Amino acid sequence: MEVPRPHDHQLAAVSAKLDALSQQVGLIVERQRKTEELFAEMTPILKLAMGVASERLGDLERRGYFEFATEMLKVADRVVTGFGPSDVRQLGDAIVGILETVRAMTQPEVLAVAGEASAVLQNADQAEPMGILGMVRATRDDDVQKGMAVMMELMRHVGRAAQLVSDKRAASPLEQKRSKLATITGAKKKKVLGVERPAPAAPAAPRAQAEPKAPAASCGVPQTAPSPVAAVLDGVGFSADGHLADPTQWTAELAVKIAAAQGVGMSDAHWKVVEFVRADFEATKVSPNIRRITQATGVTTKDLYTLFPKAPARTVAKIAGVPKPAGCI
Amino acid sequence: MSNIATSKRKVAIIASHGGLDEAYPSLILANAARQSGIEAFVFFTFWGLDIITESKVDHLHVNLAGNASSGMPTMIAGLPGMESLAAKMMRKQMEELELPSVREMLQILDESGAELYACELAMKMFKRSKEDLLPQVKDVITAGDFYDLADGAQIIFT
Incomplete structure (x- = not known):
């Protein structure tokens, strides 16, 4: 068999396209003819209709329709410019x-x-002024009660709807993005009704980590000057309440002596507490109370009462050579 | 040289109110007594039971209505939500002063050797059992038992 040459193949495609084209041309001619016929038939009808229409329009004009429409257009224009x-x-x-x-x-x-x-x-000008008592009295009225119930129900629904709206807003991706951005940038919240919010606390200065935090106001005032000396024993001055008058005179030997006088035999556990109390007083100039001691040393309140029976904070303060703790916790 | 009470000094404190502001005075008095080497007993009765009730201890309120010192007119102080607002503000202030919470105060009291008792009659009145109370409560006793325990003590009613 002879293979068809490419040339023949292209010829066949072109003739097929030509066929299709001539068919379409036929269709267009047909449509054109029909349109012409339609126009020929329509012309008298349209003439008549236009006559009627212009008569009608004149009538409308007289009745002010167009003026109305122009005004309406202006309104529409305002609406269009106002809304997207x-x-x-x-x-x-x-x-x-x-x-x-x-x-x-x-x-x-x-x-x-x-x-x-x-x-x-409308008759608001005739209403009598009313105080709180009047309001209370008015609530005994059945109609007022009914009205209040309706108002309450209305408020409940409004509140529920408002909640829905705010939920929806929070869920919208735009709002999520915005809140995310706000958390990253730390943007300040919008002021509501002019309520001034305090600025967020500045981050703690690095030196605060090095120094122990000063105790709160409930723990007494710092004492820097030595207490007045009420008694002198072994050349060391004591204040009236039995504490070392000048904390700088403290020595470990003296601590053992004072402890013995208090009925306390010093052990490692005792020393741990005494050393903390001295260090804390050194740093804050305030004798630590029981709570501060337990929180800082990890010794429980119970153990503290066992180590230093009777008033532990005061006994420790005596042994550590610092003033009597002032707080009541 | 020592002025720490060496005598057998005792205080018996009766806590009969359950407000946040009413709980602290009795607890602080008891704690201060222990810190000064004084034996302390606390007897919780009537509304005071709330202080040692597990489900209530963290939610004690402050009653402003009828309190002349609150600085708030009773008409307003009685509005719903005012007392919890006041309690919240008071808690915040106590936190700033590093005052322990009521629950923590009771723990401290227990560890320092103060003894806490609940009133039997009040327990019946409020239909509470020993299981409803905090573990620090030593026992449920009658007022007569309390007098026996607090023999020779100074009695403080709060």
Whole structure:
């Protein structure tokens, strides 16, 4: 068999296209002819119609339709400039809801309630001034009670709807992005109703980590000057309440002596507490109370009462050569 | 040289109110007594039971209504939510002063050797059992038992 040459193949394709084209031309000619026929038939009818229409338009003109339409166009123009296409799309989504709301609000019963209420507003100038007592008295009125119930129910629904709106807003991707951005940049919150919010506390200065935190106000005032000396024993001055008058005179030997006088035999556990109390007083100039000691050394309150029976904080303060702790915790 | 009470000094504190502001005075008095080497007993009765009740101890309120020192007119202080607001503010202030919470105060008291008792009659009145109370409560006793325990003590009613 002879293989068809490429040339023949292309020829066949061109002739097929030509066939299709001539068919289409035939169709167009046919349509044109029909249109012409239509025009020929329509011309008298249109002439008649135009006559009627212009008569009608003149009539409309007289009745002010066009003036109305021009004004309406101005309104429409204002609406268009005020709203974007997305607003219109949202309106389309909401139209069913809007219509339902309007229908519900225009029910005769609802209108009756609104009419009654507006009648009161019209006569607002005749209302007597009322204080809190008057309000309380008014709540005994059955109608007022009913009205309050309606108002409460209304408020409940409004609140629920508002919650829904805020939930929806929070869930929207834009808002999520915004809040994320706010957390990253630490943007300050919008002021609400002019309420001034305190600025967030500045980050703690690095030196605060090195120094022990000063105890709170409940723990007494710092004492820097030595207490007045009330008694002198072995050449060391003591204050009236039995504490070392000058904390700098303290020595370990003296501590053992004072402890013995208090009925305390010093062990490692005792020394741990005494050393903390001295170090803490050194840093804060305040004798630590029991709570501060237990929190800093890890010794429990119970153990502290065992180590230093009777008033532990005061006994430790005596042994450590610092003033009597002032706090009551 | 020592002025720490070496005598057998005792205090018996009766806590009959359950407000946050009413709980602290009795607890602080008891704690201060222990810190000064004085034996302390605390007897919780009537509303004071709330202080040692597991489900209530962290939610004690502050009653502003009828309190002349609160600086707030009773009309307003009685509005719903005012007392919990006041309690919240008081808790915040106590936190700033590093005051321990009521629950923590009771733990400290227990560890320092103060003895806490619940009133039997009040327990019946409020339909509470020993299981409803904090573990630091030593026993449920009658007022007569309390007098026996606190023999020779100075009695403080709060």
